[in-house]
Amino acid sequence: MRDNRSVVELLTADYSFLNERLAAHYGIRNIYGSHFRRVTFADRNTRRAARPGERPDGHLCPNRTSVTMRGRWLLANLLGAPPPPPPADIPALKEAGR
Numbered sequence: 001m002r003d004n005r006s007v008v009e010l011l012t013a014d015y016s017f018l019n020e021r022l023a024a025h026y027g028i029r030n031i032y033g034s035h036f037r038r039v040t041f042a043d044r045n046t047r048r049a050a051r052p053g054e055r056p057d058g059h060l061c062p063n064r065t066s067v068t069m070r071g072r073w074l075l076a077n078l079l080g081a082p083p084p085p086p087p088a089d090i091p092a093l094k095e096a097g098r
Helices: 008-010 020-025 046-047 067-078
Strands: 016-018 037-040
Touching: 008 067, 020 037
Parallel strands: none
Antiparallel strands: 016 037
């Protein structure tokens, strides 16, 4: 955001920003310390693994992410245009497993 880059680059870049804890979570080696730094990935699978909610094979992890919630977050936080609330006559969704 500091460099006024495209949101598309955020989603397709060959790099991410990692600290030691996040790198360890995704199995990426040789990242040390608590500060975040830019890490460029030569391997597409490694790059995908470092994107939260996505597995290295490109499938989403449904228990860790929600396309709807991610879209809402992007609208509100990156574009400054949160979606409006649902119409009043729409019933609430049932919880999963109920």
